[in-house]
Amino acid sequence: MYQFNGQHVIVTGGTRGIGAGIAEAFLKAGATVIATYSGNDEAANNFKEKHSLYGDKLVLKKFNVSNTTEVENFFKDYENQFPSLEILINNAGIRRDSIIPSMNESDWDAVIDTNLKGTYNMTRFAVLTMMKNRYGRIVNMSSVGGKLGLPGQANYAASKAGQIALSLSVSKEVAKRNITINNVCPGFIETELIADLPVEQVKEYKSQVPMRRFGKVEEVAHAVLFFASKESSYITGTTLDIAGGLNA
Numbered sequence: 001m002y003q004f005n006g007q008h009v010i011v012t013g014g015t016r017g018i019g020a021g022i023a024e025a026f027l028k029a030g031a032t033v034i035a036t037y038s039g040n041d042e043a044a045n046n047f048k049e050k051h052s053l054y055g056d057k058l059v060l061k062k063f064n065v066s067n068t069t070e071v072e073n074f075f076k077d078y079e080n081q082f083p084s085l086e087i088l089i090n091n092a093g094i095r096r097d098s099i100i101p102s103m104n105e106s107d108w109d110a111v112i113d114t115n116l117k118g119t120y121n122m123t124r125f126a127v128l129t130m131m132k133n134r135y136g137r138i139v140n141m142s143s144v145g146g147k148l149g150l151p152g153q154a155n156y157a158a159s160k161a162g163q164i165a166l167s168l169s170v171s172k173e174v175a176k177r178n179i180t181i182n183n184v185c186p187g188f189i190e191t192e193l194i195a196d197l198p199v200e201q202v203k204e205y206k207s208q209v210p211m212r213r214f215g216k217v218e219e220v221a222h223a224v225l226f227f228a229s230k231e232s233s234y235i236t237g238t239t240l241d242i243a244g245g246l247n248a
């Protein structure tokens with residue numbers, strides 16, 4: 001539907017799950033995709049292998065989005081390797097669920113650091129790069145959980161609400177430079193992130209979704225490409241639910 005020929009897209013967490021679906025959609029639409037990941041080499045290699053027909057248009061990079069030094073080094077290398085950066089998708093994310101009395105500090109920190117600080121790190125350096133060309137599209141992978149809150153997800157919900165708040169501020173800072181930043185809020189999407197949910201809980205969650213099913217990665221990718229397109233030039237600081245009617 002959209003064309004991204006000649007454009008460069010960074011998709012964090014782009015080798016598995018929703019991120020892989022997004023990376024695939026951008027490849028099909030003509031972009032050069034830099035798909036990042038943090039540790040799962042096997043999944044990354046499988047992803048690269050599956051898309052070998054795209055050759056140099058798919059590049060993998062391994063680093064931790066929550067580590068500022070690693071992010072800074074990634075962008076230094078990026079600027080030497082690629083002529084420009086048009087699109088950043090802040091998709092990398094984790095869950096460490098438990099109810100608040102038993103949520104330990106390391107689970108709180110890991111989720112906030114990956115989901116929120118990771119978004120801050122990537123956005124900060126990406127904006128510096130995008131400002132040079134006075135053009136950019138940033139899309140954050142938030143969650144309906146950041147607006148509704150689910151029991152056991154205080155850390156996750158706070159991180160996802162934080163991404164929305166971050167983009168509200170940043171959208172106002174960079175609007176004059178032709179850079180937009182928006183959020184998508186998936187509901188339950190079929191990936192490994194929620195594969196550990198007990199069968200009974202899956203049944204319960206599906207019964208709460210008006211469409212009575214979980215979403216597919218392609219359904220999220222479609223909305224991400226919409227926000228990332230040149231045509232979406234007057235849309236910034238907004239949030240779109242992709243949740244089968246489970247809206248906050």
Ligand code: NAP
Pocket residue numbers: 012013014015016017018019036037038039040041043063064065066091092093094114118141142143144185186187188189190191192193194
């Ligand atoms: P997933 O299948 O678990 O994949 C997560 C990806 O993020 C992996 O590629 C992983 O890399 C990467 N990652 C994790 N920690 C990282 C770090 N510190 N630095 C760099 N990369 C890191 O998850 P998913 O379901 O596709 O979720 C993707 C995003 O959508 C997340 O932000 C999630 O919160 C959001 N979301 C998901 C759902 C859902 O129902 N699935 C719903 C709403 C929102 P490795 O492969 O190396 O581990």
